[in-house]
Amino acid sequence: MHLTSIPNVLCYFLACANLFASTAFGAPVVKRQSGHVVVSPGGVNDIKLTPFNTLNGTNPNATFHGPPQPEAAAGLRLDLVNNYGSGTNVYITALDTSNRVIILTPSGQWYYPTSSSTTVPQAITEDIAIPLGNQGQTTSLTLPDYFISGRVYFAAGNLGFYTLETASGGVTLVSPDPQNPTDPSAGIFWGFAEMTYTQAGGLYADMTFVDFIGMPVGMQLTTTDGSGTQTVSGVAQGAVSTVCNDLTPRASQDGQPWDQLCQYAQSGGSPLRANSPGKYIAVHGDAFSDYYAPYVQSVWSQYASETLTIHSQNAAVGDVPCSTASGSLVCQGASRSIPQPSALDIFGCQGVFGQQDGDNDVTLAVVPRMCAALQRTTLLLAGGDVQPGLPAGDYYTTSPTNRYSQAVHSVELDGKGYAFAYDDVNPDGAPDASGAVASGNPGVWTLFVGGGS
Numbered sequence: 001m002h003l004t005s006i007p008n009v010l011c012y013f014l015a016c017a018n019l020f021a022s023t024a025f026g027a028p029v030v031k032r033q034s035g036h037v038v039v040s041p042g043g044v045n046d047i048k049l050t051p052f053n054t055l056n057g058t059n060p061n062a063t064f065h066g067p068p069q070p071e072a073a074a075g076l077r078l079d080l081v082n083n084y085g086s087g088t089n090v091y092i093t094a095l096d097t098s099n100r101v102i103i104l105t106p107s108g109q110w111y112y113p114t115s116s117s118t119t120v121p122q123a124i125t126e127d128i129a130i131p132l133g134n135q136g137q138t139t140s141l142t143l144p145d146y147f148i149s150g151r152v153y154f155a156a157g158n159l160g161f162y163t164l165e166t167a168s169g170g171v172t173l174v175s176p177d178p179q180n181p182t183d184p185s186a187g188i189f190w191g192f193a194e195m196t197y198t199q200a201g202g203l204y205a206d207m208t209f210v211d212f213i214g215m216p217v218g219m220q221l222t223t224t225d226g227s228g229t230q231t232v233s234g235v236a237q238g239a240v241s242t243v244c245n246d247l248t249p250r251a252s253q254d255g256q257p258w259d260q261l262c263q264y265a266q267s268g269g270s271p272l273r274a275n276s277p278g279k280y281i282a283v284h285g286d287a288f289s290d291y292y293a294p295y296v297q298s299v300w301s302q303y304a305s306e307t308l309t310i311h312s313q314n315a316a317v318g319d320v321p322c323s324t325a326s327g328s329l330v331c332q333g334a335s336r337s338i339p340q341p342s343a344l345d346i347f348g349c350q351g352v353f354g355q356q357d358g359d360n361d362v363t364l365a366v367v368p369r370m371c372a373a374l375q376r377t378t379l380l381l382a383g384g385d386v387q388p389g390l391p392a393g394d395y396y397t398t399s400p401t402n403r404y405s406q407a408v409h410s411v412e413l414d415g416k417g418y419a420f421a422y423d424d425v426n427p428d429g430a431p432d433a434s435g436a437v438a439s440g441n442p443g444v445w446t447l448f449v450g451g452g453s
Helices: 008-013 239-254 277-283 293-302 343-348 361-376 403-411
Strands: 031-033 036-038 054-056 076-082 088-095 101-104 110-112 138-143 147-156 162-165 171-174 190-198 202-206 217-223 230-232 262-264 271-275 308-311 319-323 436-439 442-449
Touching: 088 138, 101 171, 147 442, 190 217, 190 442, 202 217, 202 442, 217 436, 230 436, 239 262, 239 271, 239 403, 271 277, 271 403, 277 343, 293 361, 308 361, 319 361, 343 361, 436 442
Parallel strands: 036 262, 076 442
Antiparallel strands: 031 036, 054 171, 076 138, 088 101, 088 147, 101 110, 147 190, 162 171, 190 202, 202 436, 217 230, 217 442, 262 271, 308 319
């Protein structure tokens, strides 16, 4: 399954969308030490607004609990297994079927937050933290009614959530931002899973590392139609430390800020999270600016005289011959050519690798496969003239390459979970790389908070 077929809930969250410039309410001071960034949690003035940490709804400005209408819908059972330890909290956010922001309270009702400010985020003071039991215990919830654009946040402590009023009178939910080292929740170890639950489609739930890797989670879904149990194991406990231990020495090896992707608490110790390079560049625009340039130039030089074949994995499109002889990548039948990409284009699979109005089926096949090939640096390897064609063992074997993605995949227990937006691009017959479970007839959805399954 490729990104164009993922439900809209994930298209909102994944980095296939442009990494927009963030809006800051204050001037954050980033404290860097050799090998990492030390977070300095701030206040409301240090919040940044990005596509990752905002959820826009159409809530009227009136406070109420429970469904706004008496119509009933099938509830979804969610079991939360605490594999982390004491003091672990869960927060569940979504949009209801009327596109209004909702947050589940410990009582099992949806809370509809409001806001009276269009300029300064307002802290949500309602009790929205759902505490988990002791390590090894299971907390069972029922998520009432259907919803879209949902997230389950899990944290070793308390996360801060805020609201803003939109120009149309709706509500924007502002959640923690993993990239911002002065975010009010920057000092908390946390992670999340995404989900949408509709009457037509049932449950689609996903874990992704496209933006960052934080507290581990595994998940399992039973079904009521006899189709069996689905499991995604996630990453190993201690995965963030492993990833950061891999990234830190890379900085001195190639002169790129791989170490700065990792954020640590002021008190030292284990890292809190590792951000993806695409997210880092979105804030630090000059980072990695020349990283891919020599490689891209070599690729363009080689395929100016040789044919690059894009294996579309679509019978209607077939194999697509491409050439860079004109200075841009021109593929037979494509609706547009692709100029030489920047590091942000590659790491974020955006810009020239983003989906654009007017893209036809050929272009929609070429774009993700080229971005994936550049992420993994396989275009100049023997057999790299057909994409995708080489097995996973050939990914990330030469520099430059996406060291973050390489490190994340090294800690995945079952190889599932995207580390960049088009990470599902693989040769025919390769296992499904998405970290998703889905069923039109879901039974129990279980999250193993802290990792394991």
